[in-house]
Amino acid sequence: xxxxxxxxxxxxxxxxxxxxxxxxxxxxxxxxxxxxxxxxxxxxxxxxxxxxxxxxxxxxxxxxxxxxxxxxxxxxxxxxxxxxxxxxxxxxxxxxxxxxxxxxxxxxxxxxxxxxxxxxxxxxxxxxxxxxxxxxxxxxxxxxxxxxxxxxxxxxxxxxxxxxxxxxxxxxxxxxxxxxxxxxxxxxxxxxxxxxxxxxxxxxxxxxxxxxxxxxxxxxxxxxxxxxxxxxxxx
Amino acid sequence: xxxxxxxxxxxxxxxxxxxxxxxxxxxxxxxxxxxxxxxxxxxxxxxxxxxxxxxxxxxxxxxxxxxxxxxxxxxxxxxxxxxxxxxxxxxxxxxxxxxxxxxxxxxxxxxxxxxxxxxxxxxxxxxxxxxxxxxxxxxxxxxxxxxxxxxxxxxxxxxxxxxxxxxxxxxxxxxxxxxxxxxxxxxxxxxxxxxxxxxxxxxxxxxxxxxxxxxxxxxxxxxxxxxxxxxxxxx
DNA sequence: GGCACTCACATACTGCGAGTACGTACCCAG
DNA sequence: CTGGGTACGTACTCGCAGTATGTGAGTGCC
Numbered sequence: 001x002x003x004x005x006x007x008x009x010x011x012x013x014x015x016x017x018x019x020x021x022x023x024x025x026x027x028x029x030x031x032x033x034x035x036x037x038x039x040x041x042x043x044x045x046x047x048x049x050x051x052x053x054x055x056x057x058x059x060x061x062x063x064x065x066x067x068x069x070x071x072x073x074x075x076x077x078x079x080x081x082x083x084x085x086x087x088x089x090x091x092x093x094x095x096x097x098x099x100x101x102x103x104x105x106x107x108x109x110x111x112x113x114x115x116x117x118x119x120x121x122x123x124x125x126x127x128x129x130x131x132x133x134x135x136x137x138x139x140x141x142x143x144x145x146x147x148x149x150x151x152x153x154x155x156x157x158x159x160x161x162x163x164x165x166x167x168x169x170x171x172x173x174x175x176x177x178x179x180x181x182x183x184x185x186x187x188x189x190x191x192x193x194x195x196x197x198x199x200x201x202x203x204x205x206x207x208x209x210x211x212x213x214x215x216x217x218x219x220x221x222x223x224x225x226x227x228x229x230x231x232x233x234x235x
Numbered sequence: 236x237x238x239x240x241x242x243x244x245x246x247x248x249x250x251x252x253x254x255x256x257x258x259x260x261x262x263x264x265x266x267x268x269x270x271x272x273x274x275x276x277x278x279x280x281x282x283x284x285x286x287x288x289x290x291x292x293x294x295x296x297x298x299x300x301x302x303x304x305x306x307x308x309x310x311x312x313x314x315x316x317x318x319x320x321x322x323x324x325x326x327x328x329x330x331x332x333x334x335x336x337x338x339x340x341x342x343x344x345x346x347x348x349x350x351x352x353x354x355x356x357x358x359x360x361x362x363x364x365x366x367x368x369x370x371x372x373x374x375x376x377x378x379x380x381x382x383x384x385x386x387x388x389x390x391x392x393x394x395x396x397x398x399x400x401x402x403x404x405x406x407x408x409x410x411x412x413x414x415x416x417x418x419x420x421x422x423x424x425x426x427x428x429x430x431x432x433x434x435x436x437x438x439x440x441x442x443x444x445x446x447x448x449x450x451x452x453x454x455x456x457x458x459x460x461x462x463x464x465x466x467x468x469x470x
Numbered sequence: 471g472g473c474a475c476t477c478a479c480a481t482a483c484t485g486c487g488a489g490t491a492c493g494t495a496c497c498c499a500g
Numbered sequence: 501c502t503g504g505g506t507a508c509g510t511a512c513t514c515g516c517a518g519t520a521t522g523t524g525a526g527t528g529c530c
Binding site for chain 4: 021022025050051052062072
């Protein structure tokens, strides 16, 4: 629909090298399906968005849909991946230019994430419906290589700021905690009466927590008992 | 099924005052429905658990189900409420006897929650499917008066430990953050290869964060810029 | 530049599952 | 013992995910 009846009637590739005209059209309908699905999933949720509505919106039929995707869940996953990818890129972009101070970097990442999490599509598709539709395992696999990867990177740079030696698993744990904190806070922010004020509160709170963190790290305080001793208090 | 053919052929109430025999039977089938639904929702998820399976398991028909519940979602909500209620009680119980030190209280609550979150029914019904099935608004209403209430209480006692003056909304924000952190961490714990070791790591990490918190509070460090000044740094 | 081939769809159908309309037996009040 | 209402059971409808199969338009090949 974008470039039909091209000027020179190109014999082969319209734009992408190695792709024929058929492939280009095919990719176009696939994109259309994902676009419409993203919209309907965001507006009505996974269960309430019917495939009939989706194919009608994309102006194709179910045959096309089942040609490109193995089923409704696969379509959702394609949407999920794109939303996650976009979010990850946005956060990554905000991280550029903060190579110096890891604490500043962390705050910049937090701000970027608080922006992203206010997009309805991210809230609904990634945070709300994602775990239920994909199952936690697949959900985690996806997050692992996108938004969570960003958080992990930031956490690592913060943790190593004070010459800290932590093994991979402990770093992952810290990242999980911060990631969960930010997701939940983000949800609260975007459903608040005044999202901007709520975002400021969240930033303040996490900033405060980071401050405490910073103090401990800079004073060379080690991890309290449990981890290094291999067991927690049982009281 | 528990007390049919009673000894003296009681004319009215079998056990509960104000309840007739019919009411008792009615309550029994309702419980049976919730029991079976809880099991099937936990094992297969909300979408994959069919009402036919549920009524078959409870040895009734759909007529009975729709007499007690307005629909599938209402049934889920009943299950959700019970699971949440049980979880909240477990945490509350663990909180008893920690009136003295709020920091100890916080750690005790954390341990209890890490226990609860490993129950499959809590993970699946409350954390994974809850937000998607109920929608975030209703989900939040439910949490507000159960598990989240516990977290809020703990957070408040910790925050006021150092003569801190924070308004309600800021306390809610801190509670949201910790609640999200614990939920996410709990998920990671229960899906880890070694849940016990993972739980220890989480406890260590959050304990460490709390330590930093404690240091700041005890040194009368106020909130960094943003909140009290009413605006965040824009860099 | 014709021709078979296959890719990218469209059409028509099936089965399952949530929800509904209505019938009925049993309990309790009077 | 009798009317009424409650607590179900039965039989259906409708919508939706998934499938089986047809078809026409590019595309490689000679």
